[in-house]
Amino acid sequence: MAVEIGEQAPDFELKDQHGTPVRLSSFRGSKNIVLVFYPLAFSGVCTGELCAMRDEFPEISRDDVELLTVSVDSTFATRAWSDAEHFGFALLSDFWPHGEVARRYGVFDENMGVATRGTFIIDKAGVVRWQVVNPIPQARDIAEYQKALAALD
Numbered sequence: 001m002a003v004e005i006g007e008q009a010p011d012f013e014l015k016d017q018h019g020t021p022v023r024l025s026s027f028r029g030s031k032n033i034v035l036v037f038y039p040l041a042f043s044g045v046c047t048g049e050l051c052a053m054r055d056e057f058p059e060i061s062r063d064d065v066e067l068l069t070v071s072v073d074s075t076f077a078t079r080a081w082s083d084a085e086h087f088g089f090a091l092l093s094d095f096w097p098h099g100e101v102a103r104r105y106g107v108f109d110e111n112m113g114v115a116t117r118g119t120f121i122i123d124k125a126g127v128v129r130w131q132v133v134n135p136i137p138q139a140r141d142i143a144e145y146q147k148a149l150a151a152l153d
Contacts (some may be wrong), residue, residue, distance in 0.1 A: 002106035002118055002133050009035070009122045010104045014070065017078040022068065022090055025126065031066040032152050033122040034059070034145055037107045037115035041073045041081035041091070045139050049117075052089055053078040057142050059149050064124070068092055072099050072114050107133055121148040 003009065013023040027033055036038035036053070038046045053060065060067045064099060067089040071078065078091035092102045099115065102108035107118030117140055121130035134140050 002131055003104075003120060003128050005131060007128050009033070009120065009126050009128050010101075011126075012101045012104070013020050014094055014101060015075050015091055017075060017082040017087075018091040019075055022092055022147055024068070024122075027038075027066050027124075028126045029124055031064055032124055032149060034065065034067045034149070035105075035120040035122060036067065036069045036140075037102055037105065037118040038071050039109075039112070039114040039116070039136050041071060041077045046071075046135065047081075047085065048089075049139050050087060051085060052083070052142055053089070057145065059146060060089055065149060066090075070101060070115065072102065109136065112136065119145065121145065121152070123152055129148060 004066050011025045013021050016022050048082050059065050070092045072092050074095045075093045078093055082091050099108040102115035107116045116136055117134040119132050123129050
């Protein structure tokens with residue numbers, strides 16, 4: 001079961017595509033978080049979704065918003081994918097322990113060994129204010145993220 005709206009977002013620390021540790025709680029008090037779990041780098045739907053985040057989601061350039069994306073891919077895979085697609089946001093590796101953060105958020109598919117398409121909007125106090133979990137083959141609607149962020153202002 002996914003983390004529910006109104007709950008404190010579970011804290012975590014994962015390495016980004018450059019090997020830099022990123023801790024969720026480090027943004028508390030200063031940024032709203034768009035936390036996006038996706039199955040695998042280089043896959044068709046994931047590439048489409050993250051390219052849309054790069055191209056059609058200007059909110060990520062705001063000073064009070066941080067986009068964090070999470071998959072079970074290694075940092076080497078996320079770095080290669082980030083370099084190929086010119087992503088300017090954090091691609092976090094939930095590689096080991098395999099899928100631990102996705103499990104804590106209730107968005108890990110045990111049969112496939114990957115995260116499902118879970119998205120969580122977390123406010124500056126660290127509370128989940130919006131969430132959606134889509135089946136692995138179903139892309140998400142970025143317009144819904146935009147509405148959820150606008151509701152926090």
